[in-house]
Amino acid sequence: MTDDHQLRVSKIQNGTVIDHVEAGQALNVLAILGIDGTSGETVSVGMNVPSDRLGRKDIVKVEGRELSQSEVDVLSLIAPAASINIVRDYEVVEKSRVVRPETVSGVVSCPNRNCISNADEPITSGFAVLSDGVRCDYCGAIVREKEIAANLDVS
Amino acid sequence: MRQDHLISAVDLSREDIEAVLDRAAEIDANPAAFRQRHAGTVLGLCFFEPSTRTRMSFDTAMKRLGGQTVDMGPVESSSVKKGETLADTVRVVEGYADALVLRHPSEGAATMAAEFIDVPLVNAGDGAGQHPSQTLLDLYTIRENAGLDDITIGIMGDLKYGRTVHSLAEALTNFDVNQHFISPESLQLPRNVRYDLHASGASVKEHTELDEVLPELDVLYVTRIQRERFPDENEYRKVAGEYKIDDETLAAASDDLVIMHPLPRVDEISPEIDDSDHAKYFEQAHNGIPVRMALLDILLSNDD
Ligand SMILES: [Zn+2]
Numbered sequence: 001m002t003d004d005h006q007l008r009v010s011k012i013q014n015g016t017v018i019d020h021v022e023a024g025q026a027l028n029v030l031a032i033l034g035i036d037g038t039s040g041e042t043v044s045v046g047m048n049v050p051s052d053r054l055g056r057k058d059i060v061k062v063e064g065r066e067l068s069q070s071e072v073d074v075l076s077l078i079a080p081a082a083s084i085n086i087v088r089d090y091e092v093v094e095k096s097r098v099v100r101p102e103t104v105s106g107v108v109s110c111p112n113r114n115c116i117s118n119a120d121e122p123i124t125s126g127f128a129v130l131s132d133g134v135r136c137d138y139c140g141a142i143v144r145e146k147e148i149a150a151n152l153d154v155s
Numbered sequence: 156m157r158q159d160h161l162i163s164a165v166d167l168s169r170e171d172i173e174a175v176l177d178r179a180a181e182i183d184a185n186p187a188a189f190r191q192r193h194a195g196t197v198l199g200l201c202f203f204e205p206s207t208r209t210r211m212s213f214d215t216a217m218k219r220l221g222g223q224t225v226d227m228g229p230v231e232s233s234s235v236k237k238g239e240t241l242a243d244t245v246r247v248v249e250g251y252a253d254a255l256v257l258r259h260p261s262e263g264a265a266t267m268a269a270e271f272i273d274v275p276l277v278n279a280g281d282g283a284g285q286h287p288s289q290t291l292l293d294l295y296t297i298r299e300n301a302g303l304d305d306i307t308i309g310i311m312g313d314l315k316y317g318r319t320v321h322s323l324a325e326a327l328t329n330f331d332v333n334q335h336f337i338s339p340e341s342l343q344l345p346r347n348v349r350y351d352l353h354a355s356g357a358s359v360k361e362h363t364e365l366d367e368v369l370p371e372l373d374v375l376y377v378t379r380i381q382r383e384r385f386p387d388e389n390e391y392r393k394v395a396g397e398y399k400i401d402d403e404t405l406a407a408a409s410d411d412l413v414i415m416h417p418l419p420r421v422d423e424i425s426p427e428i429d430d431s432d433h434a435k436y437f438e439q440a441h442n443g444i445p446v447r448m449a450l451l452d453i454l455l456s457n458d459d
Contacts, residue, residue, distance in 0.1 A: 114260070119261055120240060123270070139266075
């Protein structure tokens with residue numbers, strides 16, 4: 001009943017509902033999506049919502065926005081249990097769990113300031129996904145899972 | 156060699172390494188046979204950071220194979236100064252040369268450059284990243300003097316920023332070599348090199364004092380600890396002083412200990428060692444020529 005009520009409160013017409021986000025990661029999810037409140041999307045965030053699967057979870061709902069694959073890829077690293085619901089005209093038309101990718105490109109920037117990927121070169125950052133983090137394709141720097149949120153490229 | 160470029164020591168298999176070292180030995184034994192091997196070939200030298208040795212060494216190696224070199228000259232007088240990207244520079248120079256040698260102050264520069272060109276590329280140093288051609292001549296020197304299997308090596312000095320150290324440690328995992336790392340705590344191996352060493356099954360044995368391992372070493376590889384790594388002069392002097400080698404230090408070493416250094420040295424190896432049988436660092440520097448000749452020969456022959 002609780003879930004149903006909440007869904008009604010912030011039901012969206014078209015967009016994405018990211019559910020089963022680990023509690024505490026909602027703001028990082030927004031950071032991955034580049035949402036800081038200035039671009040005008042209607043966003044609702046539920047934090048520490050009771051959940052059967054996770055105990056407590058966060059939920060992020062974004063009106064008018066469907067996620068790109070590279071956004072979903074990075075999302076999977078900080079919210080491995082997340083499910084993504086694409087909503088069109090108030091109906092969930094597509095529901096999927098995130099899958100841990102083998103590589104991620106863009107979205108995360110290399111924490112090594114001296115890495116060529118941080119220079120003004122015509123390349124996109126790229127990382128190989130390790131069991132506990134990601135590794136820069138260029139300089140080899142390793143970013144642990146818990147450090148990923150601090151290295152999001154949300155420009 | 157299976158790959159077209161030499162970017163990182165991690166990419167080198169034991170077979171790749173042995174192919175280069177064996178070729179270098181052939182060249183050493185009969186340099187005349189290789190004198191016209193690559194006549195008409197042009198090697199592009201792109202050094203975005205001051206270097207005399209490595210640049211001269213590649214220049215000489217190409218010329219001794221019968222080829223020629225073109226050099227972009229110092230960064231101050233090049234297009235780079237006008238804001239050209241590295242990606243553009245290498246694409247332009249690729250049109251002038253059959254292979255490129257790149258040194259750059261940013262980590263990952265060679266990896267990126269290789270994405271933009273089709274000719275073979277040799278990474279001659281990318282920031283604090285890798286310097287794999289140095290590693291090949293280091294391995295050649297170790298093989299000549301101590302053998303490459305069933306030996307114990309100590310690698311000492313600036314292990315954090317030392318690109319020759321990173322490449323050497325990773326390449327040595329291809330052989331039955333027991334590696335010890337000796338450095339001040341602030342200059343221990345970086346996370347990514349540790350990761351590669353663990354991934355290849357090597358154990359990382361670290362020490363802050365050379366005495367702890369010196370007696371069991373067959374090879375001691377010394378690197379320079381740079382002043383700019385320390386906040387103040389006093390701390391630098393204190394730390395650097397603990398990692399110096401002189402006759403007194405060597406009293407505890409094996410008679411057969413081989414001492415190496417990628418050069419240039421400042422004062423981490425006392426000149427009194429130079430005339431001893433331990434000192435192999437000048438031989439090591441000379442090995443740069445046959446080894447780089449061998450490397451170029453193999454990379455340039457790949458598409459035959
Ligand atoms: Zn990087």
